[in-house]
Amino acid sequence: MKKPLLDVVFASDKRKNILLLLQDGPREMEELLKSIDTSRQALLPQIKILEDHYLISRSDDSYDLTSVGKLVFDEIFRLLSTIEVFDGNTDYWGSHNLDFIPPHLLKRIKEMGKCEQVKLSLTESYQLNQDVVETTFISENFFVITSFFHPDYPRVFHEMTSEKVTVNIIVHKDVFEKIQKDHREHFQKLIDGGYFKLYVYPEKMGFQVIAHNDYLLLLRLLTKEEEVDIKHMLCSNPEALEWATELFDHYRKDAAPVSKL
Template identity: 40%
Template structure:
């Protein structure tokens, strides 16, 4: 019973006041003086002292000489709080998109780290313009000489797209579904065989449906085209940028590559 009451009390301490939450977040960077705290929070000493008192009474912070810092309990709680706030911000900024699209394919390990990719940008383009948007995204690959792609769809001009890409990008790796593999082999045999024989692009076959339309890692960005909750393609995509998104995207690509088979001949 005592543990349950303490948890409820700590929860109230964290959620009932933005000032207390912000104090903890500031102290995550290290010990700070009172003057630095109220200047950073744009408040007064008299307004801050009651919040400091509550945090000290709940053993989340302590005072050492003229500075305040997190206790061990405070450090553990703030670490989890930062993860929660980042995840809430990521979903909150794109709530409509994520709420209407399928994301259950994301492995649990990657769901736990989803907060690191930041807030995304949703784009809506016509179906015929999707390929042109990918060509614009190709410019990002030139920054890092890397293009990683997983796709369950095949554009009729895929050959020209990848041929242009390998002239400029050092690492080009593409994972396709078995359905795309069969379609490329049957309907675009010569073009497909040329890409395989060039040995300048790594193509893999994923044996199952990945649960999304496509996923791209290029430059410092990643981009998803997700299926709707009804399991159909639509004309929307969502992209994320930054080191956290790049690291998460590369790891997700490797997760699928490990389960895929290299295509070395047609």
Template identity: 40%
Template sequence: MKKPIIEILLSSEKRKKVLLLLQDGPREMETLLRSLDTTRTALLPQLKILKESHLISQCGDTYESTTIGKLIVEDMISFLRTADVFGENCDYLGTHYIDFIPAYLLKKLPEIGSSKVINIDIPDIFSRDRGLFEKAVRSKYWMEATSILYPAFHEFYAEMLEHEIDISIIMTRDVYEKAKNDYYEHFKEIIDIKLISLYLYPENMEFASFIVTDECISFRLLTQEGAFDNKKMHICGPTASKWGKELFEYYRKRSRLIIDV
């Protein structure tokens, strides 16, 4: 009795790697052996199972994916990317709220790059991310949506402007009111110089903050209980910035431009 396709795909690392290798085109046996760092004796039984399931075909010493195999592997690649992204940081993503990301962008999340969860030292919880600042200096823009007001926000943004960084910030009403009431002069100065685009988001944000630069996205998520903690997640990759801009634009469209205090 043949094994179900799902078992063939997931129960053997060698079979999975063979299918992924053949997705790019036919491969000779020697190429497969080198790529998989295995022996002919070990690989032949796995190839036999794949052939019997009509996922690959053989011509002499060359193997290639069948049409069925290619279609199945395309979906498998998407599944594996999703499993990698959510699996490697399952403890963080599983205990933090991510439903603020629109469904169409959430589906794209596995495609945008590698992610890393970072513990923030307690003294630095209300300090700016200097590493991300250096990335912004190189990229020349900083997009931020935040429900947190950092005490030294004025000095931080002033330093950015010295580097001619294009800054756009979306803030909640609570952040706006705190900045206006507790830091009026500094806040008014930022608005008056009109070198920073400030937006007011009318509803509660279900996250602490997210920041987009040309190289990375940085998230500070809320826990499932709605609490802040000392963790953040960075996602870096060639398409991370494009995805992050889409997320920022989603919230910007639902905000209004702040033109005075």
């Protein structure tokens, strides 16, 4: 009697790893043994189960995914990639608001890869993330969507644009009002310099800051109770940066560009 396919795939790490190893094409038995770090005697029964369920096929001493195996693997990979994003940080992701992410990007959240939760002390809580700041100075572009005004923004943005980093920033209308009231001249100079692009978003954002450069993505999210949290997430997967650019474009299409304050 055949096992349910879910059991075939997930009830054994060896079987799951075989499928993962075959994603890029056929592998010989010796390659599988070396990669999984096991013996032929231990691996052969697992291979037979995969063959009996038409997930892999054998040619001489080489194994490959069948058509069914490729379809199943695609779904497995999608699930495992999504789990990787949340694994180890489920408390953070589960307790914070993700409603600001449009459905088409939420479905692709696996592209963020494994992210690091950054925990700060109270004395560090309102400092800008130095890894993001430092890597921005060696980036061509810096993208920010923010619902609050950080007191270091005027200084840091001036330093970035002085190094010819293009700063693209979408601010909530409340932040824009503060810029107009307290920092009009400074931000007008930034805009006039050609390396600072400012947009105003009229609706509720639902997060503190989403920022990324050519190397890192930072997310400072609100809790589900809409409370500020000093912890934040830092992601470095290249696909995460492409994902973040699409998120920025999603908000920019409903934001008004500003050339005069």
